[in-house]
Amino acid sequence: MPTNPDSSLKILVIDENPIRRAIIETGLAEAGFTAVTVLANTTRLIDHIYKLDPDVVLIDLENPSRDVLEQMFQVSRVVRRPIAMFVDKSDKSEIEAAIEAGVSAYIVDGLKKERVKPILETTMTRFRAFTRLQAELEEVKGALKERKIIEKAKGILMRRRGLDEEKAYELLRTTAMSQGRRIADVAQALVSSADLLGD
């Protein structure tokens, strides 16, 4: 159980993506940070921040409301409490790593770097994991689509050329090889032509 005194650090995660939000929340909980609030909707963001009074705010870089947080650097009627929030003033490579991962952090002034580091590390790891997951998902979707196209092309060849399934695939494969193309691309071309010819 979290004996880490930093479990008391109040963290606000702003992310409109529900899956990534859950991944980050779980990640932070596993790392022992329990005072985590997640926010999907960014209307009245400044109000939320004042009510919550977080030590660390994490926001994804696809969120236009990032500019709302820039207001936290200012002192004004709306920003009533003169808190100076800054983004990790640490070295450039850390900022670079965060941008690469797709996240930005705003940290209450005065908070020690060592206390913030594990939060940033966890978040960046989770962001990267999400990006990987998304890329894999896209790949699987693409592979499924390709398999369907190849099946369709085989069907056309079987009907029009009277080939059996194995021969139809063989023909696609040798055509692809002789043209230096992928089987899926040859299949796609065949399906498109067949569509045009009203097959």
Place this chain on the structure above:
Amino acid sequence: MVDAANGSAGIKPRDVHVGFMPLTDCAPLVVASELGFDRRHGLNLVLHREVSWANIRDKLGVGNFDCAHMLAPMPVAAALGLGRASDLIVAPMALSLNGNAITVSHRLYAEMLAADEAATRAGGMSAARAVARVVRARQQQGREPLTLGIVYPFSCHNYDLRYWLAAAGIDPDNDVNLIVVPPPLSVDALRTGRVDGVCVGQPWNSVAVSGGEGVIVATKNELWAMSPEKVLGVREEWAAKNPALVADLVRALVTACRWLDEPENRREAAGILARSEYVGIPEPILAGPLTGALTRGGGQAPIADPDLVVFHRGFANFPWHSHALWMLTQMIRWGQVSEPFDLKALTERVFRTDLYRDAVAGLDVPVPASDAKREGGEADGRFFGAESFDPAAPLAYLAGLSIRNSGTDLAAFAPFNP
């Protein structure tokens, strides 16, 4: 050295990564890429659409971008270490003048009409007088103060809106709530009443009007004619390492800006910008203000003004030291910076008139004789009503502004600014 393309035939043009925000005034970057002004000058612009100015700053800062579409005060703020710490960013050219407007909700517009119909209908600087009456009435009645939106703390939107309010006697830090509203969310904020008005760049004012969510009460050109808005930002270090590339980049963009300022090209530009990878707003909404025809809503007559947004004429691409200096005075005025420093030295380091002059020397592009100019005066109403700004005396100008942050000691600036 008339055209870099002569020397670069057959050589693959170098990729230059540029970040932009989906606003009408990203046009020079988009047009340079779409119409090939970049390749004609030996480079290949790779455009990256962004969602926040903070992203633009950070990605330019760490080198993901080589250059970026920036709010003119952003490089100035970076040099002062305001906001997030960043490398020094310099502006070798300006990308556009004017282009913003102040749009209010129908509810505030009705209150303004009731408070001072003539001033409201006159628009521009006059409209602020009606807002001032609304502000005072709300104070007397104990009602919530008005909430007004800007797009970023270091923006001309912020300084123009504050100037407009202060000119009518409103203290923007105490009489109203000023909040940041990202441009794509501004129309929704007007509709739901989360803000009573916004100062935002096009096309968002026109999107609000066309959707019946707001009324345009002032254009930037009405507040300050031919006033600074967007610049090209590059890292100082990158500019120092790549002088030839910076010159080619400036020439390519100046050529694009010149093309954009031909009235017959504006409609074509609207068609290009309408595409989803750029601004992604229907062409008719973009075309109105681009061609000088602004529908204001609220039953007002449309405005016909060819200077609603200016990309080239009137030395629009020249990064005036006096423009940067004015932005510094506003940062001091509103307490964004209070530590004294040498204003002139900073403007000269950030707004690089030398890079601009060198780059356009071989092009048929006029340049001003001086790096600074006076604004307003002569009661011509071109600079926030009858006000004036003398770049030779910024501290005296600041001292003459009646509404400003009281925490700043102007006397402390004097030794740094003889």
